[in-house]
Amino acid sequence: MTKSELIEFLARRQSQLTSKDIESAVKTILEHMTQALSNGNRVEIRGFGSFSLHYRSPRVGRNPKSGEPVSLPAKYVPYFKPGKQMRERVDQSKFNSPIIPHDEAQ
Amino acid sequence: MAAALTKADMAEKLHEQDGLNKREAKEIVEMFFEEIRLSLETGNQVKLSGFGNFDLRDKNQRPGRNPKTGEEIPISARRVVTFRPGQKLKTRVDAYAGSVAQQ
Numbered sequence: 719m720t721k722s723e724l725i726e727f728l729a730r731r732q733s734q735l736t737s738k739d740i741e742s743a744v745k746t747i748l749e750h751m752t753q754a755l756s757n758g759n760r761v762e763i764r765g766f767g768s769f770s771l772h773y774r775s776p777r778v779g780r781n782p783k784s785g786e787p788v789s790l791p792a793k794y795v796p797y798f799k800p801g802k803q804m805r806e807r808v809d810q811s812k813f814n815s816p817i818i819p820h821d822e823a824q
Numbered sequence: 825m826a827a828a829l830t831k832a833d834m835a836e837k838l839h840e841q842d843g844l845n846k847r848e849a850k851e852i853v854e855m856f857f858e859e860i861r862l863s864l865e866t867g868n869q870v871k872l873s874g875f876g877n878f879d880l881r882d883k884n885q886r887p888g889r890n891p892k893t894g895e896e897i898p899i900s901a902r903r904v905v906t907f908r909p910g911q912k913l914k915t916r917v918d919a920y921a922g923s924v925a926q927q
Contacts, residue, residue, distance in 0.1 A: 798907030
């Protein structure tokens with residue numbers, strides 16, 4: 719499922735808001751989460767999961783072309799921990815739903 | 825670190841910024857997360873460009889151990905969700921890391 723499919727499915731589920739309204743709501747939600755994370759805050763959605771930042775120490779990497787060492791600074795990367803309900807529902811589905819890769823999903 | 829962002833905060837933002845009434849805002853936030861779960865529980869991975877991808881992975885059974893007692897217990901086969909942040913999200917978060925490093 720892509721963002722535009724998500725918007726389409728949400729629009730079908732209710733009758734009051736237009737697709738345009740839903741599209742802008744989805745963008746607002748994603749931007750709100752991005753903003754929280756980029757301010758160093760967590761996002762916590764019960765039954766879905768939580769997003770937080772994980773610290774990565776500085777390290778010496780290599781330029782894959784020249785093989786030269788490059789010092790890489792410390793950084794933060796976004797991390798998602800699925801919530802209990804999410805874990806259970808996804809695990810249950812392993813018996814009857816094969817995983818559909820992104821590119822084949824319609 | 826400030827309090828974590830919650831669904832209530834998101835609904836409030838939709839009310840203030842997008843002009844949805846409070847009930848609509850709350851419903852949309854609820855449905856947004858439910859729709860992603862529904863997709864994932866039917867084996868359909870989720871791709872939200874700019875934000876990130878929710879991928880599914882089937883894990884085989886593997887040997888595990890109770891860390892307290894040292895007792896061996898197999899970890900059963902399972903399906904898990906992983907999140908791969910998109911480029912835009914990674915870049916925005918990197919900006920935060922930069923501001924922390926300067927302090």
